[in-house]
Structure formats: C-alpha cells, structure tokens
Amino acid sequence: MRYVVIGSSASGINGAKTLRELDKDAEIILISKDEQVYSRCILHHYISGIRDIKALNFSGEDYFEKYNIRWINGVEVIKLDDEEQIIELSNKQSIKYDKVLIASGASPFIPPIENLRKANNIIGLRNLDDAQEIKKAIDHIKNVVVLGAGLVGIDAVAGLVDYGLNITVVEMADRILAMQLDHYAASKYEKLFNEKGVNFKLGVKAEKLIIDDGNNPKELIINTGEGIPCDLIIVATGVRSNINFLKDSQVETNKFGLIFNAKGQTNVENIYGAGDVSGKNPIWPTAVKEGIIAANNMAGNELIMTDFFGSKNTMNYLGLATMSLGKVILPDETYIEEIEKDENNYKKIIHKDGKIYGAIMQGDLSYGGILTQLIRAKIDVSKVKKPIFNIDYSDFFNIKENLEYTY
C-alpha cells in the first residue's frame, strides 16, 4: 500500500502521521511545495524575530524519520490522474498512489484593484517565503499598507509593529477583526496598536495603487480620495484553494475548493481531502482533525467528523489575549447579550433559550474552553444555578470508565 499525502501543513502532517500510526508497513510519501515544515499561523513571530525557522516547526524535528515517511519537498503537484492513480510533479517526476490525501491548502487572493496585481512588493502572508520576503523588505522600506484587518492582516501588523515602520491598515469593515470581535473588543486592539503608531483606515475601500515606472508601489488610493504612501503592501483579503492540479481530473470541486465529506472522501475512490483546500477557511484544529479523520478512513478505520464548530479563535496581540466563539454580535432581539467588564477584562456571552451561541473573552482567558464546548454541543445551561460567566464543568461532571471526562 502506498499512501501519498499532498501538503505539509496541519492536515498533511497530521494525516501522514495518523496513517503511520494505523499502518506500520505501508509506504507513505508526503509531497510539499514547502521546503520546510512550519506553522503558518505563527509566521508573524518569524517576522518579528522572536522565532527562527526551526522554531516554526510544529511536527517535531525527527518527524519524517520517526514516522518513516518519505518527503518530497520543494515541488509542486501539477496534475493528478485519477484514472491511472498517478501524480505528476513540477520536477517531472510521476508518483503512483494507492490512496492520496489532498491537503494542498490555499493561496492568498490578490483582489482586482488597479495595479495591485502587477506591482512589486505585493505580498500575501501565507507561506514562509512570504514571511521571508517581508522580512527582507523591512530594511529598505518605510511605509507598509496592510490590506485587510482579519486575523492574517493583524498578524502581519503584529509581526511588523516593532520595526519602526509607518504601518497603515486598510479595511472595509468598520473595525478590525470584524469576524471575531465586536466593537468594544476590537477597539481595545485598535487602541493598543495606535499607541504603537499603527494607523487604521476603517470602513474604506482600496481603489487604486499608484506605482512608479519600475512598478514599485507609491501610494494606495482609497475611496475617500485619500492616498496612503506605501512601499510594501501585505494583502490579507482572503485565499483561494490550491486545486489547479485537479482541473483535468474527475475530482469534484466547487467555487470554493475541493469537495469532501465528513469522512474526508471526495467523489473519486481513493482520493481524500482535508484542510484549507476545501476553501471553507477552516481553522488550524479543524484542519488537524480533518487530516486525522481522512487518514483513518483511508486506512480503513471509519471515523466521522463531528466537530463543525469552526467559527472560533484566539488571538494574543501586544499582551492582550482574546477568545472569540460563535456569534459575537447579537443576531436579533430574541437573543440575550450579557456583558461583564473591568479595566483589563471583557466578557460577553450571547444566549437564547438556555443555550449559548457566542462569546468573547478578552484579557484573562482562564478556563474559557468550557464555553467552546457549551456552544459546540449546544448544551442546555438553564439548569446551572450560577451566574452565566461562572459556569464551569462542575454542573456537567461525568466520568467515563477510562476516567476521562465526558458531558
């Protein structure tokens, strides 16, 4: 049996490892465009200089030896022949597979703003190369525009904030991290970044990039007519899944990306998918789980994804941590919003009919995981006779035979 795994990020690395755990004898090949294994979620720590490349590795240094996985790195998959079960690589190599896990991820999407696609120094922060390029540019630039104030955009800002650059964030929403935070929580970060000299242009659209003769960016014009000087633009406005190599195959995709079911199966036998390639923007743990689940099903061990709670995240910028879960803005007046705050802490819970639908914790996140589970499993908390902010596991305390907890 030969398993091939495409991609060396959360899904691929965990998928390949799981395959090895389930099948001691199989041949496992991992193919990646990346030359290193690294966690793309902490690239901003590389930019800021608090981590080197080695410290970005999330798999363990001896991963490939330990799990006996052949790693073909630095090459791209250019074609997948699902009939012959052959993968063609950018180095002209062809590899046969018995089963393949597509965990090829996604790439930054550069929006169709005039001149943006042809200018130099337009970087989407996704891969280590991007981070390296940004880091190299730091020495000889002054003005940076970050386009998009989602997690990737703010990560980029966090990575750059201590270099003395003139950073401007341009965002269409009226606040940063609009998917994760409400106005109050976002304003705390805006203030902290402001104090570090970061400018925010919120509720605006980028319309045109002024470039010089050498295609170097000069100024980004926004819809208010204002021009923002820029030598470098970090584009963080979304991603597109890496599915180009599937276009001549029968593997089904849609406008977002690869289609696979809760077992990781695509429409074609022996082809599985996991992670960002779905185009659903899953978060790290979802990608990990999808990788593990797909690997299980590939190895004949039936496992089904049950955790579809993906709209959750944590962030920790400038010493202020936040956890964001589910609905963070009151959907309508049938929901109830409860808020508890002091100088350093902010907590908000949105609930309805005894169930919690969303929460923000900012400041002290201690023991916040309980809320994730209550939201994910739609657990009725009306039996708990405690202030909603004090709910903990005690009222659900239940121990399994193997002494693990359960709900």
Added chain:
Amino acid sequence: MKRIKIDRDKCIGCLTCTTACIISHGSADNRSRVVIDSYGKYAPIFCRHCEKPECVYTCMTGAMKKNQDTGIVEYDKDHCANCFMCIMACPYGVLKPDSVEHKVIMKCDMCQGTESGSPSCVKKCPMNAITLEEV
C-alpha cells in the same frame, strides 16, 4: 496509562491538591482546581490527558503533544507561541495562562520532572478522593 481517578463524594474541597500542585511545580499558579456545582458539591477539575486531546489538535506549534508511551499530554513551554488556542479547545475548561507573565499554559504534567515524580496532589489528598489508577 495512568489517570487520576476522582471520587467526587470523598472530596471535601480542602484544596490540598491545588496547594500540592502549586508547590510541586514551584509555581505561582495551579494546574488543577476544585470548583462547586450549583448544589455546592465539589468538583475537582483535573486534566484527563485525553485519548483524543483537543488541546493537542489545536496546537499550531507542536508544544502540546500526547506522549504515546506514557499517555501523558505533554506541554513544552519553550515551543509554545502563547496563542492560547489550547485554552479555548479544552472542553472541560482545565487550562489557563500563568498569572505572572500571562504566557505559559498551566498544564498538568502528572508531576513528571518535578521532585515528586508522580502526582503530588494524589500523594497529599487527605481524603483519598483522588488516586492514581491504571486505565
């Protein structure tokens, strides 16, 4: 592997386990805790070192790992990026950051690497409400 068995009915909420935990790790913080439910009954909340550890799945640096030999979910503070995703991921609300630097995850290590060698909380519990059992 071994897990700490919790007999809730024997727990008197004396917090000796919490005390032992803090002392064993020479720490400012506790890695386990005791809370009360809506009826005032004590519930010791201890890391279970889950078979399917959400904290491990969610860790984007590899700092949180399940040791297949011991079953212990180990945490490497030096590799941690303090993103706190594990805090969010733990379904039982076991994890928190340290209170001094707000960086390190307060994670039970079954007192591996402490002078105690095995869970100090278990050794100190005056009521035998927590015991170490093979599972």
Added chain:
Amino acid sequence: MEVKQSTCNYCSIGCNLDFYVEDNKIRKIIPTKNHTVNKGFCCIKGLQLNRQESSRRLPLLRGEDGVMREVSWDKAFETFSSRMKEIQNKYGKESVAYLSTAQITTEELALLGFVGRTYMGINGDGNTRLCMATAAVAHNQSFGYDSPPYALKDLELSDTIIFIGANPIVTHPVLWEYAVRNKDAKIISIDPRKSETTIKSDIWIDIKPKSDIRLFYTLANVLIEKNWIDKEYIEKYSEDFQEFKEHVNKYTLDGVEEKTGISKKRVLELAEIIHKGKKVSFWWTMGVNQGYQAVRTAQSIINLAVMTGNIGREGTGANSITGQCNAMGSRLYSNTTCLYGGRNYNNLEDRKEVANILDIDESILPTKPTISYGEIIDRINSGEIKGLWVIATNPRHSSSDNMKFAKAINNLEFLVVQDLYDDTDTAQHCDLFLPSVPGTKKQGTLINTERRLSAVTPVLEREEGELSDYEIFLGIGKALGIEEPLEKWNTPRDAFELIKQFSKGMPGDITGVDYNMIVNSNGVQWPFKKGDRLIEDERRLFEDNKYYTPSGKVKFIYEDIMEIPNPITKEYPYVLNTGRTTVGQWHTQTRTSEIPIVEDASIKQAHLLINVELANQLGIKESDKIIVSAINGEKGRFIAKLSRNVKKYHLFAPIHYIETNALTPSIFDTYSKEPSYKYMPVNIKKVAK
C-alpha cells in the same frame, strides 16, 4: 528575584513561606523547604498571601452627612484622640473600650496594650477570647502558666493520638500532616459530627454534644478502678488527685451511654487503648474551648494525661491546638488578661518590674484584667460604653449572638475600625476607618501553637502613606499626648526588646532570643533564657516534671458537671453546632474572599448541614432555602445541604457566614468567658416557594 522568608499570619501553625519578590510585588510563594514546622508544605491560604492588599492609603472619617471621606493621618489621629477623650471626660474612663485580635504581631499587641490599656486606662479584649481563652485559663490553673506543653513533632512520636473537638484536616492541614507521617499510631477522634478527621481516624467516638466532660470523668474513673494509672507520677508531680478520685467516683459506666451516647463497652475499650498506649497524646481545640463548661472540660483532658503519665515525654501531652496565628502572643503580651509576660496585675513585684522596664509610674498600669469581649458588648448595649475601637477583627460577624453587636453599633457615639479592609461587616458602620497594611508589609513576631517565635518579615515595602498597625498605634499614642514613654517603643524591634524583658524570670522566658535568631530560621520555642543554647529545634515542656504552680506540681482541677444551660425544647428540638468546613475560608472571610481559588470552591450563601433522614422527614431537599430560628430569638435564612455526616437531630453551620453567629447564644464559660458557640437549640422550616 529576591526571596524573603516570613511567617504565615493565618492560623497558629506558623508555616514559614518564601516570598519571591520583584518590583515590590509578590510573584510567587513557596513554603520554606526543610522548615521544622511546615516542611515545605502549607495550605492554600498561606500560598495566596499575595492576595492581601490594603484597601486604601488614607483614613476615612464620616461626615455629618453620614458620608465617609478621606482625611489625612494627622487629622485621623487627632480626631481619634479628641473624640475618645471627650467621651471619657463625659462618661468616665471606662466608657471607651477596644476589641482586638490575634491576627497582628506580638509587638503590635504589646504596644496596643500600652496605649490602650495603660494610657487610656480602658478595657480592651482580643478575639482570642472567642477561641483560646479556655485553654489559657485551663493551663494557668492546672500548670500554673498558660503553657501548651508540646512540640508538633509529638504527633509523629505518639502511638495513640486522640483528637477531641478538633478537625485538623480542615482547620490545621499542616498539623494533620504530622499525624499522617506517623504511620503506626492509632488515631481516635471524639466529635459529635462525623467530621473529615473522624472519617480518616481509626476510631470515631460519636459523642453527644457537650457530653465530653462526662466521658472524660468516666474514663478517669475507669482508669482508676482498673488501676491503669501512673501512681508514681501522680504522687510525685501532681496535687489534689485524691479529691479528684473521689469526685469522679460517681461517674460510673452505668449511665454513661445515656449521657454521652457512648456505650459502656466502647468507653472501656477507649480506657484500654489509653492504658495500652505507651505514648498517648490528647489534642483538643474549639469543640472543647467553645463551651459553657469548657475550662473544666479541657482540664478533664489534662487530668487524663497526667494520671496516666502521658505528659512531659515525647509523643504525649494534653495539647491545646491554638487557633489564630498569634493567639499565643496575644495571651502573654497584649496586657489584656494578664500583665505583660503572663504576670499578675495584683502582684506588686510584677507591677514594679514592668513599670521599671517601661520607665513609667507603676500606678498607671491596669490593676485588673480587662472585662471580657462579651461584657464589652453588653456594656455598650447598657449604655456604659460609648466609644469602641476595633482592631483587625470583625465582631459584627464573629461575636456570638452577633445581633447584639448590631444593636451595640447603634448605641455607640464613636466607632473606630482599624483594619486592612474598609468593607468588613463591622467597618461598614464605623465613624473612623484606619487602614492598615497586610502582614507582608510588617515586621514583628508571631508565636505559634507550640510556643515558637517566628519572624514576620516585611516582604514588600510600604508605599507612601501606608501605615502598619504598629505605626497607627504610635500615631494614636502621640495624639493622645503620650510623649516620653513612647520613646521606648519607636520600632517593632524596640518592642521586641521590651517583650524580652517582660518575659524575664517567667516560664515563658525569652531573654535568650536575639531577634536575628528567629529570622530566616526555624524560629525558637519558648522558654529560651539568656545563656541557653539552642540544641533542639522541637522541645516540649515538663520533661523535668516541674510545673509552674507555686508547689511545682500539676493540679487536678474538676467540678460537678453542669446541666446544659440552654437545653433543647419542643419548640427548638435540634442542636445547632458550628465550625469550619473548608480550609480555604478564614473566619469571617474578610481575608479569603479575595482569593479566586478559594472563592471558586466556596458556597456563597450561608448554609446548614442537615441529616438526610431528617431532611426527608421535613420535606427538605438539597439546596432548599430554610429558615433557622434559634432559642435566642433570632432567625436566619440558610441553604440546606443534605449530609450523612451530621446526626439526625443535629445541624451544623459553617462560621464563615454572618447568619450563623446570629443564632449562637450569649452563654459563656464561667472562668474563661469564652462563648459557647457549639450548642444552640434551633428549629428549621422550609421557606415556602
């Protein structure tokens, strides 16, 4: 990071802790490794001492509009002095009094006794009255001095450990550790409630409430009859045994079960266990101390130890476990119930000596012990006392029959509260609030349950405007016009030197203790006379069989068993007992409610343990709201906690809630004037939904 060793100022064990300090903040606390007392362990309270912070820097004075406003320290001292003097001028010297504490240092207590008792000439009692007065009186009468004889290590050395009205697993976890380390001893617990300690004991003597004195007299009688006594010891080193023997003669095994709930057979067994034990130690605490016949009960324990020769040897003793961190300092050096050093107010030589040390006129020293805590409250209610100064205690909550104190507050013309917190149940009502600092910012000495002097080291620097209790006493003293005599009291170290001099020639002589000996060390137990060499860290008294009575012999003291002064009635058919139920909560919760770890594990409302069967009978379910009405006429709202650890007609309420002591009676021990907190007839009713 700097590491500073200091002594925990919660309970009487006196655990030593290493404080890791950076930028004048405590980063963490680790119990001092290899310390004789706590051996690198402690309880959650000590570990969280960093949570203790002053509530404010400046005093608060209530204006005519009733609003508290910040005032300068000078203004506060001046107001204190002028208002107190005004009241004294108008109503007489004793129209002012103070209620203090065992939660501050010995030096502070000594200075308070100097400013308050000596100079203001007023009554002033400590909250020690509420917990340890019984033991103090029992020791004084039986041993001739307030001298708990043991070293904690005796718990490790005993072959038979008997706990009486003591629940160390909850109240003194570090003391319990000593018993745990002793793997071979048989542990017996005598308690009407199936306490945590009884559960972990080999034998639980489930005695009827307040019948312990009967059990001990009966045991004494049995031991005598069986000739299971140490005749030689009795003869050589005790007095009044013959009379005692005749006294207990009437407490036979017949009838013992009816009175105590313990069968003849079990009493005999217990006698046999005591007889067979080579090293039997008896350990009592509040279950004994807080009773209407408490002193005699404590002495019935002392009598058992003496008659069986279980005293003055390792692993033995009639041992009173102290409550608060500095009850021992307060008992000897607060100048309240005795003259400094355990001296006598009537003894002319003692008076002269103390006056000489202090360089004052002997005539201004108090001539008698203070009136008791309870009496002070009574005198406020009768209108005799108009001004009250409360220091680091919370009588609105902790005094027995505490609604009496609520009434007293209204009778006062001037209430001063000096405390760390401005929001205690008492401080909320005061006219002048004097903010003090936590123990982590003080210097001084605590004396633990085994007579060990241990240093309180300022681990944090005080910030601008922050005053310790010591400095507040000095400020008040100066405002009152005490000039020259205060020069001997400039610093806590000065006070320590005075205390040493007070102790000279007394059983608790500490003239050999240099202050540096108790800093960063294991501390030093008293006695330690000038010229003594510290050879052993853990010493017990009476190894030489010499007691501190005039005859040098230990006294058998006894009396007829009293009837319960407030027996249950048809209307109030259940007995309410009170005590501590958690390690984390301390007394009235003023100090521990700011510890999140403790709060997470603490029930927020007053609650009551009720036997499951009784609850079923009364239709009460878990967490139902119930009204408890007591025979003293007070009522309280509690949450019902169903339990199998209280007997069917008994109830148990934790003391950490203000509702509890509304129900406890104004009944006191005859000799110690300690309140009877442990027996109150009550009735309960479910609150209609």
